[in-house]
Amino acid sequence: xxxxxxxxxxxxxxxxxxxxxxxxxxxxxxxxxxxxxxxxxxxxxxxxxxxxxxxxxxxxxxxxxxxxxxxxxxxxxxxxxxxxxxxxxxxxxxxxxxxxxxxxxxxxxxxxxxxxxxxxx
Amino acid sequence: xxxxxxxxxxxxxxxxxxxxxxxxxxxxxxxxxxxxxxxxxxxxxxxxxxxxxxxxxxxxxxxxxxxxxxxxxxxxxxxxxxxxxxxxxxxxxxxxxxxxxxxxxxxxxxxxxxxxxxxxx
DNA sequence: ACGGATACTTACCAAAAGGTGCATACTTGA
DNA sequence: TCAAGTATGCACCTTTTGGTAAGTATCCGT
Numbered sequence: 428x429x430x431x432x433x434x435x436x437x438x439x440x441x442x443x444x445x446x447x448x449x450x451x452x453x454x455x456x457x458x459x460x461x462x463x464x465x466x467x468x469x470x471x472x473x474x475x476x477x478x479x480x481x482x483x484x485x486x487x488x489x490x491x492x493x494x495x496x497x498x499x500x501x502x503x504x505x506x507x508x509x510x511x512x513x514x515x516x517x518x519x520x521x522x523x524x525x526x527x528x529x530x531x532x533x534x535x536x537x538x539x540x541x542x543x544x545x546x547x548x
Numbered sequence: 549x550x551x552x553x554x555x556x557x558x559x560x561x562x563x564x565x566x567x568x569x570x571x572x573x574x575x576x577x578x579x580x581x582x583x584x585x586x587x588x589x590x591x592x593x594x595x596x597x598x599x600x601x602x603x604x605x606x607x608x609x610x611x612x613x614x615x616x617x618x619x620x621x622x623x624x625x626x627x628x629x630x631x632x633x634x635x636x637x638x639x640x641x642x643x644x645x646x647x648x649x650x651x652x653x654x655x656x657x658x659x660x661x662x663x664x665x666x667x668x669x
Numbered sequence: 670a671c672g673g674a675t676a677c678t679t680a681c682c683a684a685a686a687g688g689t690g691c692a693t694a695c696t697t698g699a
Numbered sequence: 700t701c702a703a704g705t706a707t708g709c710a711c712c713t714t715t716t717g718g719t720a721a722g723t724a725t726c727c728g729t
Contacts, residue, residue: 437659439577441651442644444658450571452687455563468706479688484707493661505696506705515654522650523563529643533636537565538558540575540614573717589676600718605677626726627675671729678723686715691707699701 448493450517453478453486458512461496463522465511495519525542569614569640574599574607576644579633582617583641586632616640 438444449455453475460466472483487510490496495516501507501523512520530537559565571575574596581587581595593604608631611617616637622628633641651658 438651438655440580441648441655442576442580444651444655445647446571446576446651447662448658450567455567456560457729459561459563469704472706479690480707481689481709482687485687489665492665494657500706506694508706515657519650522646525643525646526566527562529640530559530565530567532562534559534562534565536615536636537569541568544610544613545583591672593676600720601677601718602679603717606717621676627677627724629676673727675726676717676724678727679721681719682720686713688713689711691709694706695704696705698703 436492445519445522448490448495449523451486453482454490457483457486457490458495458516458523459519461510461512461516465499465509467507467509471510479487566640566643569611569616570644572607572610574603575611578604578607578611579616579637579641579644582631582633582637586620586630588628588630592631611637 438447443488448481449458456475456478457471460471466474468483472478472480475483487496487498491498491510494513497513499509500510501509557585559568567606570579571604577596578592585644587595589663591603592608593599593601596604608617608619615634618634618637620630620632622630
């Protein structure tokens, strides 16, 4: 009976909600690679250089439970599993594109600011 | 003389770079409120409900060092400082809008997924 | 002179995120 | 039979992040 959709106190704005889904050290990279098509676990691991098994699995599970990616187990004899974007995931990746663009345009400024901060710690 | 802008190993993609700037528990909220115009420290603190002085200052400093917000000290007698978005900051907030939209459209799904995860811990 | 407001700063702690490495169960190839 | 590859799980530890609470310096109203 209360106001529910008018003023949801959970998130301050849509962006805030979105960030809960895409933040995590490896998620943007995973999404980036999955956007190219379904990818097997091992292949993904080799693509996302530097990620550990624990992290890769963990982030994939979160993305899966958020309905962003889909895990497919082919039940085949030498273990075979792959991951792909759901339609929901594809819509997210689309919405991310302007941020990708902004990041690309200002990559150098961002990197410089990061260095400055790291240096002054 | 090496390849520098062709294959920068720093970020895997633009989005990755952008996330370095906007991630932080209070940053999206701060940006959200600053988008409405210059805001004094105390006012901002009252707007961003629940934030502590330490966090608010820290995130403002990071946003400032990234060139996203501008701090203005009026040097007036009862202390007076305000924060506003720089043009760079405004361009960022613009690029964030699609993500805001996506978040708004799917707020309920996102919240539901968060609850599911929290419940199963 | 005292309490409250302004805009911070600092020290200390707890919680969350992330990393390392070993273990599993099954298979294929040497 | 042994090593290597497949896709995970688990325990332990460090780093990063965020929270609490206090202190600072200046000013104003009473």
